[in-house]
Structures are given as C-alpha cells and as structure tokens.
Amino acid sequence: MLAEHFDVVWVEGELSNLATPTSGHLYFTLKDADAQVRCALFRQQARYLCFRPENGMQVLARAQVSLYEPRGDYQLVVESLEQAGDGALQRAFEALKKKLAAEGLFDATRKRPIPRLPNRIGVITSPTGAAVRDIVTVLKRRFPAIAVTILPVKVQGTEAKFEIVKAIQAADRSGLCDVLILARGGGSLEDLWAFNEELSPAPSYACETPVITGVGHEIDLTI
The missing domain is CATH 2.40.50.140 (Nucleic acid-binding proteins)
Known part of the structure; x- marks a missing residue:
C-alpha cells in the first residue's frame, strides 16, 4: 500500500x-x-x-x-x-561548463578587443555592494578622466540573472559604452549562482561591446 x-x-x-x-x-x-x-x-x-x-x-x-x-x-x-547543496550545484556547474564549451562559448577567438583608452566604461553591478566602490575607486585613481556609468542590477537571487541579461543587452544596443564591466563581490557557490546559469553567458557572447567580468574573489570561478 x-x-x-x-x-x-x-x-x-x-x-x-x-x-x-x-x-x-x-x-x-x-x-x-x-x-x-x-x-x-x-x-x-x-x-x-x-x-x-x-x-x-x-x-x-x-x-x-x-x-x-x-x-x-x-x-x-x-x-x-x-x-545536496553545494555538491549538487557543483555538478550542475561542471555539466553546464562542458555543454557550453562544446558549443564554443568559451572560444578565445570570440573575445572582443578591449580599447586601450575607452571614453566611457559601463559597470553592471549592485549599486550598494563593495564591488562598485572598489571599481570606481581604482578607475578614479588610474584615469579619472574616463566617464563611468553605473548600470544597477541585482547580483544575487532568482531575479538577478534576468536583470543582468537586460542590462548587458540594453548597454550594447545604446552604444554609449566602449567597454562593460560585470562584477560582484565574493560569496558561496549558491550566492554566485546567478552567474552560473545557462542564460548568463549568452548575452556576453553575443554582445558587440567587450565585456570584462570580475565575479567573486580570486579563488571563485563562474560560467
């Protein structure tokens, strides 16, 4: 029964x-x-x-x-x-990485050249996180004349991946930025999962504007 x-x-x-x-x-x-x-x-x-x-x-x-x-x-x-938890997520990460690699999304020949002296840099990140403060501080110190536009998005949670995709696509269509930086601070594998879903790499791959990613700490690796 x-x-x-x-x-x-x-x-x-x-x-x-x-x-x-x-x-x-x-x-x-x-x-x-x-x-x-x-x-x-x-x-x-x-x-x-x-x-x-x-x-x-x-x-x-x-x-x-x-x-x-x-x-x-x-x-x-x-x-x-x-x-469960990180173990299951890690396996999902490895499976997706293998699938996307087979589709050529990580092919180095697809990388866009980064302008030596951009006129404007777009930063896609949380407007309240530590990452945006670090980026702005470094840019001001190295070359304060370069204009910086902050494109605010959620970088964690179920809605984050959709906001990130929309921000990349909108910035690329506008043509206002010479280069985009997609960034967030460190966290657990679960915290960073918005950058590990199949939806995440596609807009960067299709984007004509070069996209530089800085997600997590030095030891973190995301799709």
Missing part, C-alpha cells in the same frame, strides 16, 4: 547512523531538525555512487517508501543518492 500510494519520492536530509556492513549495502538515517527516517541503499545501487557518504553530509535521496516487516519499521529504499 505504501509503494502504490507514494511511488517515487525525493527526500533531502542529513546523513546519520551510517552503517556499512561487508554485504555492500548501506544503512543510515536521514534527518532534519524535526524528523528522521530510516533508509537502506542496497549494493546494486550503492556501486553507482560518485561520492563517499559520511555522517553529517547533506544529501538528496530518490527512494521508494517501504516497510521492513520483521521490525515493523517504515523506511525508504534508496534508488539513488546525491550530495
């Missing part, structure tokens, strides 16, 4: 009570702040794991709802297990 009613479910939680007997099966508990559920990942499925499960790890399980009759325990029989 449980299997018929629930079919396949996706459950996210923290791994705990992980047991790895010699049989190759994995037994563990998925928990959050309010609840927990016993889980079993059998050897046939466990061999397809691309990471080593550990207690405390946040995971996403695809499972069948079941009952272990000998103990009368409701449990999840896990069919696949993947890392």
Whole structure:
C-alpha cells in the first residue's frame, strides 16, 4: 500500500547512523531538525555512487517508501543518492561548463578587443555592494578622466540573472559604452549562482561591446 500510494519520492536530509556492513549495502538515517527516517541503499545501487557518504553530509535521496516487516519499521529504499547543496550545484556547474564549451562559448577567438583608452566604461553591478566602490575607486585613481556609468542590477537571487541579461543587452544596443564591466563581490557557490546559469553567458557572447567580468574573489570561478 505504501509503494502504490507514494511511488517515487525525493527526500533531502542529513546523513546519520551510517552503517556499512561487508554485504555492500548501506544503512543510515536521514534527518532534519524535526524528523528522521530510516533508509537502506542496497549494493546494486550503492556501486553507482560518485561520492563517499559520511555522517553529517547533506544529501538528496530518490527512494521508494517501504516497510521492513520483521521490525515493523517504515523506511525508504534508496534508488539513488546525491550530495545536496553545494555538491549538487557543483555538478550542475561542471555539466553546464562542458555543454557550453562544446558549443564554443568559451572560444578565445570570440573575445572582443578591449580599447586601450575607452571614453566611457559601463559597470553592471549592485549599486550598494563593495564591488562598485572598489571599481570606481581604482578607475578614479588610474584615469579619472574616463566617464563611468553605473548600470544597477541585482547580483544575487532568482531575479538577478534576468536583470543582468537586460542590462548587458540594453548597454550594447545604446552604444554609449566602449567597454562593460560585470562584477560582484565574493560569496558561496549558491550566492554566485546567478552567474552560473545557462542564460548568463549568452548575452556576453553575443554582445558587440567587450565585456570584462570580475565575479567573486580570486579563488571563485563562474560560467
């Protein structure tokens, strides 16, 4: 009755009570702040794991709802297990990078030459973040005669990617700027995700105006 009613479910939680007997099966508990559920990942499925499960790890399980009759325990029989949060995001990032590279979006021959002495620089970023202050300070120090136009956008959250695309396209159509800088400060992979979605690189690739990106800290890498 449980299997018929629930079919396949996706459950996210923290791994705990992980047991790895010699049989190759994995037994563990998925928990959050309010609840927990016993889980079993059998050897046939466990061999397809691309990471080593550990207690405390946040995971996403695809499972069948079941009952272990000998103990009368409701449990999840896990069919696949993947890392949640940054782990899942990192895999999505790598997959998209590979796809876009195959389409030629990272081809160095597509890079636009940057003018040696631009008349106007457009800066696409949050008007209140640290990045815009740093950029303006450096530009004033190095060549204060160059005009700077701030094109304000959100740089985090679900609406950010749409605002960034519109700003790049509008600046390119206007022809007012000789070069564009797309920038934001550092953050987690999730914070920077607006720059890692498939919509993000297309307008820069099609833009006739050269676009320079400065997203995150030196160690951060975005699409």
